[in-house]
Amino acid sequence: MITLSKLAKTFQTRDGQVTAVDHIDLSIEKGEIFGVIGYSGAGKSTLIRLLNMLETPSSGQVTVAGKNMNELSGKGLRQARQEIGMIFQHFNLLWSRTVADNIAFPLEIKGMPKSEQKKRVNELIKLVGLEGRGGSYPSQLSGGQKQRVGIARALANNPQVLLCDEATSALDPKTTDSILDLLVDINKKLNLTIVLITHEMHVIRKICHRVAVMENGRIAEQGPVLDIFKRPKEEMTKEFVKQVTEPEETEEAIRHLFKDDGIGRVLQLTFTGSDAKRSLITDVVRKYDVSVSILQGKISQTQHGSYGSLFVSVTGDNQLIDETIAFIRSQQVEVEVIHGE
Amino acid sequence: MNKILAANGWLFPNVNWENMWDATGETIYMSVIALAFTFIFGILLGLLLFLTDKGQLWQNKAVHAVTAAYVNIFRSIPFIILIVLLIPFTRSLIGTMLGPSAALPALIIGAAPFYARMVEIALREIDKGVIEASKSMGASNRQIIFKVLLPESMPALVSGITVTAIALVSYTAMAGVIGAGGLGDLAYRDGFQRNNSDITLVATIVVLIIVFIFQFIGDYLTNKLDKR
Numbered sequence: 180m181i182t183l184s185k186l187a188k189t190f191q192t193r194d195g196q197v198t199a200v201d202h203i204d205l206s207i208e209k210g211e212i213f214g215v216i217g218y219s220g221a222g223k224s225t226l227i228r229l230l231n232m233l234e235t236p237s238s239g240q241v242t243v244a245g246k247n248m249n250e251l252s253g254k255g256l257r258q259a260r261q262e263i264g265m266i267f268q269h270f271n272l273l274w275s276r277t278v279a280d281n282i283a284f285p286l287e288i289k290g291m292p293k294s295e296q297k298k299r300v301n302e303l304i305k306l307v308g309l310e311g312r313g314g315s316y317p318s319q320l321s322g323g324q325k326q327r328v329g330i331a332r333a334l335a336n337n338p339q340v341l342l343c344d345e346a347t348s349a350l351d352p353k354t355t356d357s358i359l360d361l362l363v364d365i366n367k368k369l370n371l372t373i374v375l376i377t378h379e380m381h382v383i384r385k386i387c388h389r390v391a392v393m394e395n396g397r398i399a400e401q402g403p404v405l406d407i408f409k410r411p412k413e414e415m416t417k418e419f420v421k422q423v424t425e426p427e428e429t430e431e432a433i434r435h436l437f438k439d440d441g442i443g444r445v446l447q448l449t450f451t452g453s454d455a456k457r458s459l460i461t462d463v464v465r466k467y468d469v470s471v472s473i474l475q476g477k478i479s480q481t482q483h484g485s486y487g488s489l490f491v492s493v494t495g496d497n498q499l500i501d502e503t504i505a506f507i508r509s510q511q512v513e514v515e516v517i518h519g520e
Numbered sequence: 521m522n523k524i525l526a527a528n529g530w531l532f533p534n535v536n537w538e539n540m541w542d543a544t545g546e547t548i549y550m551s552v553i554a555l556a557f558t559f560i561f562g563i564l565l566g567l568l569l570f571l572t573d574k575g576q577l578w579q580n581k582a583v584h585a586v587t588a589a590y591v592n593i594f595r596s597i598p599f600i601i602l603i604v605l606l607i608p609f610t611r612s613l614i615g616t617m618l619g620p621s622a623a624l625p626a627l628i629i630g631a632a633p634f635y636a637r638m639v640e641i642a643l644r645e646i647d648k649g650v651i652e653a654s655k656s657m658g659a660s661n662r663q664i665i666f667k668v669l670l671p672e673s674m675p676a677l678v679s680g681i682t683v684t685a686i687a688l689v690s691y692t693a694m695a696g697v698i699g700a701g702g703l704g705d706l707a708y709r710d711g712f713q714r715n716n717s718d719i720t721l722v723a724t725i726v727v728l729i730i731v732f733i734f735q736f737i738g739d740y741l742t743n744k745l746d747k748r
Contacts, residue, residue: 231656260658271653274748275671285657287667316747332657342656 180340180372181207181230186239188225199225201396202239207389209339212366212373212482214383214404216419217393223376226393227342230374231263232256244339261289264333268345270325272317278328279304279313285335303331307361323354330361334369341365343375347382355379359386363482380422384408384481392416408479408486409451409513423479424488433474433490437518443494444519445474446504448512450487459510460491467503469495490517534716539706544726546620547702550692551730554627555685561632562684563677565591566639567665577651577661591633599630599691603698623700627691635684642676643669675746682738686731693727703727 188200199222207213217223228234229241232248241248246259272281279300286296304313307327317325326346333341343362347355363386366373377383383390383404391401392415399413408424411417436442448459464471471491478487493500507514565587571577572584597605603626607617610625646669654668670677693704703723711720 233652233656257658257660260656263656265653265656267649267653269647269649271647271649273650273668273672275674275745284654284667288654288657288659288663318748336657 180209180211180244181205181374182240182242183229184240186226186229186241187237188222188229188234189237198222198396200229200236203396203398205391205398205401207372207374209372210366210370211389212362212375212387214387214390215374215376215393216378216380216383216390217376218378218415221393222396223393224344227344227374227376230340230342231260231265261285261336262338263340263342264336264338265342265344266326266329266333266346268348270317270322270329270349272325272328272332274317276316277313278309278315278317278320281317281328282331282335285332289336299335303335306334306365307331321354322350323357326350326354326358327361330358330365334365334371337369338371340372340374343373343377345377346375348377348379355382356385362386380419383419384423384479384486386482388482392419403483404481405451405483405486408481409449424477424486425475429475429490433517436474436492441494442518443492444500445490445492445517446507447515447517448489448491448507449515450478450489450512451484459507459512462510463503463506466506467495467499469493469499469503492518532718532722534710534714534718535722536710539710540703540719540722540726543701543703543706543723544730546700547689547692547696547704547727548730550620550623550627550695550700550702551685551688551734554624554631554688554692555681557624557628558631558635558684558688559681561628562635562681563639563670565632565636566643567669569636569640570643570669571665577664591636594629594633595637597630599626600694600697602626602630603695618699618701620701623692623695623702626695627688630691631684631688634687635680638680638683639673639677642673642680645676646672675742675748678738678745679742682735682742685734685738689727689731689734 183203183205186200186203187198190197190199201222203226215223215226225234229236230243230248232241232251236249243259244262248259251259273284276284282300282303283296286299291299300313304310307330309324309327309331312320312324317328320328347358350358359382362373365371375382375387387404389402390404390407391398392407392413393399394415400407400411400416407416408420411420433445437445460471460473463469471493474490474492476487476489478485493503504514504516568587569584569591572580572587594602606626606629610617610622613625614622616622650668650672651664654664659667692700692702693707696702696705697708699705703726707720707723710716711723
């Protein structure tokens with residue numbers, strides 16, 4: 180659905196040239212939710228704007244839905260943009276228009292007759308769950324509702340692709356989840372391709388099928404979300420994965436425990452896919468004469484299965500502990516000894 | 521009724537109410553017509569200033585520089601001097617220098633650049649993200665101007681025209697001095713020059729009432745339009 184080849188964008192600033200996007204090759208499938216994660220300044224904002232030519236590339240190609248975007252201009256480009264919806268961090272609604280008129284805006288741009296507009300607007304209001312709010316002005320809505328208007332507006336012309344520019348970064352966690360649920364819902368209902376950029380791994384975990392990690396204008400790492408969670412290669416990817424899998428204070432709390440004698444060996448177990456629900460600990464204590472105490476654990480759900488990490492301390496005979504670790508490894512669970520021996 | 525007339529004669533012995541009424545009509549005529557043209561030209565100039573600026577839709581250094589120079593020059597010339605400077609232009613356009621219509625060119629040329637700057641400021645206040653969103657939906661520049669820029673800045677455009685309207689009322693008084701008629705003319709010639717301070721007083725009160733009415737209408741519209 181979307182193909183980028185050798186795509187680059189450099190900006191001329193007072194301090195010289197800045198390469199925001201550095202020769203990126205990427206392909207995104209139809210119906211996929213593709214996430215791009217990176218810290219601010221990584222170039223993800225520029226990357227998403229290159230997809231609909233809000234930024235013009237310095238070199239390289241962008242193909243969206245079979246159209247070579249960088250060769251279009253004027254009317255052709257405007258028509259191609261109608262096939263690509265976009266939502267924004269700060270919603271960017273027209274405050275002088277009501278919810279219904281905001282949603283009708285892209286229809287007006289396209290030149291749809293007024294009577295049809297009304298019908299389509301009603302469908303969209305229903306789709307995003309804003310029934311009864313059509314006559315309100317954006318200033319009368321909450322952040323989550325504003326983003327729903329943004330989504331309805333972006334979908335008005337039945338686009339093939341939806342671009343989300345930090346769409347949940349200005350929302351509180353609960354509202355973020357409801358907007359993400361809506362995006363998944365739309366993705367399934369309309370088989371819509373969604374590209375989103377974010378700095379929150381939570382968003383990637385919750386709704387993305389594949390993810391690319393961006394740093395300094397390049398893609399450091401990409402793959403299916405579960406794989407990235409399982410085996411993050413780059414240091415930065417590991418940091419992002421930690422955002423989700425480990426509560427912030429985990430490491431500190433566990434390090435604190437290391438000071439106690441008799442803590443034994445501390446293991447970090449990583450489960451992926453269906454493993455996360457297995458009764459591994461029970462199996463271990465039944466089989467080996469060791470005691471296991473659970474220090475911390477968390478399971479996170481992704482679009483393709485779950486991912487969990489568990490910190491346990493194992494005490495007992497050293498030989499037995501070694502056997503225990505070997506046994507856990509034989510169960511396709513990753514083990515890292517983070518303290519002791 | 522007789523009592524009122526008697527009080528009238530005692531308070532304002534020199535006021536000829538018919539003249540006062542005519543002068544009021546002339547002032548309102550000059551202000552309203554000039555205001556309508558100022559609104560149109562000011563918005564055109566303001567849009568041009570905004571759109572040709574760096575990073576905007578019609579970015580064009582030369583056009584921007586010329587427009588900015590025009591606006592700055594005509595905004596800086598004191599109005600009374602501007603009227604004198606424009607005498608030849610007015611003569612060729614209207615055919616005379618006397619009467620309220622003769623004041624219109626100077627009023628419009630003096631007020632439009634003043635308002636254009638306010639239009640530019642109003643347009644700058646619009647969130648860039650909204651313009652970006654409109655582009656992402658495939659809007660043309662024309663659609664962005666008429667469906668986004670103007671409606672989104674309307675409250676600021678109206679409050680700006682209110683300020684301009686009040687400035688225009690005081691300009692009409694100055695225009696009166698060189699023969700355009702109106703309350704300024706009446707206050708200066710019949711009031712000041714003939715030492716009839718009651719005429720000056722009444723003319724001032726009428727000007728104030730006109731200003732308050734403009735302000736009231738402007739505030740009302742601004743509030744009604746502002747949905748933020």
